[in-house]
Amino acid sequence: MMADDITNRYPLHECVFDDDIRRLSGLLRQYDPAEKDVHGNTPLHLAVILGHKECVHLLLNHHAPVKTKNRQGWTPLSEALSYGDRQTIKCLLRKLKSQSKEMLESKRPELIEALSELVDLYLELKWDFQSWVPLVSRILPSDVCKIHKKGTSIRVDTTLIDFSDMRWQRGNISFIFNGSAKSRNALIVLDNDQRVFQRVSYDQESESELEEEVDILMSSDILTATMSTKPIVFCRAQTGWIFREDRRESVGIFPADFYLVQGIIIESRKRREHLSDEDIQRNKAAVESLSKGEVLDGMSETVYRASLTPPPPCHITWQEYIMSDTVPSIGRQQICKENRKCFKATIAMSEDFPIQVADLLNVLEVITPMKHFAKLREFVELKLPPGFPVKLDIPVLPTISARVTFQDCQFRENIPTSLFRIPPDYKEDPYRFPDL
Known part of the structure; x- marks a missing residue:
């Protein structure tokens, strides 16, 4: 491809690079703000890395995706954390939650139709988390999760709502999805110990909750993990010392x-x-305390973190950026550590399981706010051997994997409707689960 062809191929990116807000505004009517350039960056990536705030806001107003990763696995939010402007981070975080909700709503009609065609059932699965980091496995959680499905409603009972590298939330928790309810009431989380409930909605977060989330992000490592499955192979496991079968x-x-x-x-x-x-x-x-089995308290800071001093201005041109064979350094100088690990796993497939993989995927779609269930769904979407994955190992975090075992599956005709209702004595607490 000729040099002129490459430099002219990405007009939105070029406008952002040159901070030409007027031309960008006109071109956004013609071009896709989700397009990636030769380095895998979207226009929003570049706007954030270069600190062109007006471009950031204009792109977000035109639905530029916040969750998209570049070739190195970084999202615009990742790059915003590196740049360190607090308002930009908060703006991207709010937009990310809004876009996640919109995506869930767009899938809802198809999901409800699929659930209505699936027979009513009870499903039970066990999670056992493990790590190859010394001392960490012994304090990782396990959980037996119970799922009831009736009509277009699903209830998930669990003791583990979510976890990250350094903390997790335990409790007596129930997720309730009502397909027939209005979107605001479609997904409810119950805390059965505190007898409170929260509607899962990405736009009801208080300003203080959002500020606290920004503080946590600004004070933590920027992490990305990708699971490469292109060379994946499933080989029959063998047993026996002499006569292998x-x-x-x-x-x-x-x-x-x-x-x-x-x-x-x-x-x-x-x-x-x-x-x-x-x-x-x-x-x-904090990591050392966790490895000793100590419970970590939440953040005690009451003063919000200030924005960082911006990185030095970018001195390379658009042509130099787009024509470079490698990704040029145009933001804050990265301090990056990479790790590559081969993940060895076992999977057990049963052709006698009562439901199909497609049915499981529809059930998991409902509970994607729980990150470990989203990882399970991602793995099950692979092209698996024949049958249903009744037992499998999945990578959840860079240092943590989970063994998931489907212990029971029964078709049930008389599941009580009351399971899918909020108990009358529960009070609403819209901020009980700030990560949802």
């Missing part, structure tokens, strides 16, 4: 064929150019 065992009441999963590569990257030495030491102490 295919491994076939029962998982619960379901006979299953066991496979070795080979070729999954977990690539993780960690950036910390935005952190002070004090931040790094505090985070290190």
Whole structure:
């Protein structure tokens, strides 16, 4: 491709690079703000990296995607954390939540139709979390999750709502999805110990909750992890020392064929150019406390973190950027650590399981606010061997994996409707689960 063709191929990116807000405004009617350039950056990536705030706001007003990753796995929000402007971070975080809600709403009619065609059932699965980091596995949680499905409604009972590298939330929790309800009441979370409920909505977060979330992001490593599955191979697991044969065992009441999963590569990257030495030491102490089994308290700071001093201005031209064979450094100098790990796993497939993989995917779609269920859905979407995955290992975080076992599945005709209602004595607490 000729040089002129490449430099003229991305007009939105060029406008952002040159901070030409007037021309950008006109071109947004013609071009897609989600398009990626030769380095995998969207116009929003560039606007954030270069600190062109007017371009950022204009692109967000034209629905530029906040969740899109570039070739290195970084989102515009990742780059905003590196740049360190607090208002930009908050703006992107708010937009990310709004776009997530819009995506869920767009899928809802199709999801409700699929649920209405699925028979009513009870599903039980167990989570066992493990890590290859010394001392961490012994304090990781496990959970038996119970799922009831009736009509277009789903109830999930769990003791683990979510977790990240350094903290998780436990409790007696129920998710209730009502397909027939209005969107505001479609997804409810119950805290059965405190007897309160929260509507899961991405636009009801208080300003203080959002500010606290920004503080956590600004004081933490920027992480990304990708699961490369292009070379993935499923090989029949063998058993026996002398006379080798295919491994076939029962998982619960379901006979299953066991496979070795080979070729999954977990690539993780960690950036910390935005952190002070004090931040790094505090985070290190938090990880050490966790490895000793100590419970971490929430953030105690009441004064919000200030924006960072902007990085030095970019001195390369648009032509130099777009024609470069490697990704040029145009923002704050990255401090990045990369890790590449081959993930070895086992999966048990049963052709006697009562439901199909497609049915499971529809159920999991409802509970994607819980990140570990989103990871399960991502893995099950792979082209699996024949049958249903009754037992499987999945990567959840760069250092943590989970073994998921489907212990039971029963068709049930008389599931009580009351399971899918908010108990009358529960009070609403819109901020009980700030991460949802």
